[in-house]
Amino acid sequence: MFARYLRRELSGRRKQTAIIATAMALAIGLVIIVNSLSAGVRNAQAGALESVYGVGTDVTVTATPSPPAEGERGPRFEFGAGDGSDTGDGTTAVSQSRLATGRGSATFDAAAVGTVTAQDGVEAASGVLSLTNMTFDGELPQAGGTAGTGTAASGAEEGQAASSRAGGSFDVNSFTVMGVDGNAGSVGPLASATLQDGRTLQASDAGTYTAVLDSAYATTEELAVGDAITIADQEFEVAGIVAGSGSDAETASNAYIPLDVAQELSGSAGLVSTVYVRAASSDRISTLKDVLEAALPENTVNTQEDLASSVSGSLSTASGLVSSLGTWLSAAVLAVAFLLAILLTISGVSRRTREFGTLKAIGWRNGSIVRQVAGESLVQSLIGGAAGLLVGLAGILLVNAFSPTLTASARAQAAGPAGGPGGLAQRAGAAADVVLHAPLTPAVMLIAVGAAVAGGLLAGVLGGWRAARLRPAAALRSVA
Known part of the structure; x- marks a missing residue:
């Protein structure tokens, strides 16, 4: 009964389903791409430091x-x-x-x-x-x-x-x-x-x-x-x-x-x-x-995290861009997708006053109403999440196909203060051309799909709660 009614309602509201799924797909795809680029930049940065500071070097000690x-x-x-x-x-x-x-x-x-x-x-x-x-x-x-x-x-x-x-x-x-x-x-x-x-x-x-x-x-x-x-x-x-x-x-x-x-x-x-x-x-x-x-x-002690700040060149620019603009952009797009799903779900509930009032009049409980609306929203978000995985994979494959090359130089522009990386970096000035490779991260993909599920459930629960508040009398007045 639940599955049949769910399938009928989704097929009858294809436009709403397409809009919510598309918004979720773009948001999830962007999150996957940005996180993959971020991981790629971190790997490139580690590779640039490794060529200068050495495999397994965790800490360096220099003169202040x-x-x-x-x-x-x-x-x-x-x-x-x-x-x-x-x-x-x-x-x-x-x-x-x-x-x-x-x-x-x-x-x-x-x-x-x-x-x-x-x-x-x-x-x-x-x-x-x-x-x-x-x-x-x-x-x-x-x-x-x-x-x-x-x-x-x-x-x-x-x-x-x-x-x-x-x-x-x-x-x-x-x-x-x-x-x-x-x-x-x-x-x-x-x-x-x-x-x-x-x-x-x-x-x-x-x-x-x-x-x-x-x-x-x-x-x-x-x-x-x-x-x-x-x-x-x-x-x-x-x-x-x-x-x-x-x-x-x-x-x-x-x-x-x-x-x-x-x-x-x-x-x-x-x-x-x-x-x-x-x-x-x-x-x-x-x-x-x-x-x-x-x-x-009397000496300056640096960890790899400290030394990462000494990497300059286009790799440093890419790192800053991904870590600041990319992260905030992903969060903003994901929030917009969630908000859009909530608004469309609530708007759809408002247009279905007669339907939900009638269902309650024939014996549907509030929990059944909430479950129905949440199920519809969850399916729409899952469709968007699956499409988002495809968008993310396509974006990662595109980045790796072009294989952009970044220049990294592990040299500070000037000697740094005590505790900073300058004392070491002024002597380690090797430059390297690092090929940016965006890795496929299953954990990020699972988190992205989880975000889509969470967004769908949030929109469905809010919309279902609104629908559950309707009274059968409202449906009778709507029919009259």
Whole structure:
């Protein structure tokens, strides 16, 4: 009886059913698409961070960043009277390579690695030293005693200015170098890299002039396994080539060398710039951050959530757009769909005064009336929910078919305050092109269908309650 009457009423009110189902379908479809895009952006953001900070890196410890001291200058190249060789044409050929921390970057005592490892909840920790290798290579003029009495060059612009005055010619090239310890293979930026050729650095490489190169840098410089690369005027043998974890992504540094060697060559003995930490349990990361802040009060401790704010580029823009506009738009459309279903259901009840009054006159109880109206509204919403699933799936497939590419750079624009990500991000500047993939999330689809059911029941209960308040006399007066 109930099913037959329900089918007859729905077929007789096709326009109302189509409007409610369409509104629900659009709302549910939009919710599914936005949530899928949000998940895709989160995955892309995690991938961008992973290529820079490393697989399994939950917490990082850095020195609290501070502005450069007054009068502090960048790396300088000093040439004495006996340096270089006479070219015979009035110039002296010189070449010098320096390895140093970047201007304004901060280092701290490497003993912090042991302090971190000793804390409860730490599974692994790795210390690294982020450096820049600058090479001055060219010819300096001898006129006026420039080369004979000693010269100093600081940066390409200063040197080029001198060159234009005296006719010299030289190049100043630089690339990033990261000193890594024996745990680099399990936690830290090198842990996220994929070995393409040769081997990665091992604990036994400590004290040796062995280097592993980023694949993009190796390709640009035409270097391969077994070749030599000059770092701080020392030749390093290329033992391996690695690539970033993301599509076309670079690693966190152009070259990786043993930490002790990096400290010696850069004059940073016993110092590191970052400690990468993997927590023993993912649900204790927040607690671990508090523990490390208490153990290392002079340092800055960041979690992956903190570091996510350092991701810039179009990925950051997409993340902000999805998390703010997309979420609120979905909520607004869903609320409008619910309101429309309620209004149409109540309006339909008002037009069925004679019908419901007559049903009550022949013995229908209030519960039967409410059940009937709620059943009709529920079916309409379920139809809309099913259509919404199709709309959501079509939208996700469309996004994945186009596979938009977003640019992500895990580099802060300036050094951040204590507790912020700037201290780390200023040294981790690898950029990556991340392909946005919107995943299919069954849980979100179930929630969306549940929302459609909830909306239908809400509209049906309100409409049924209104219908149940009708009296049989109202129907008799309507007939008369």
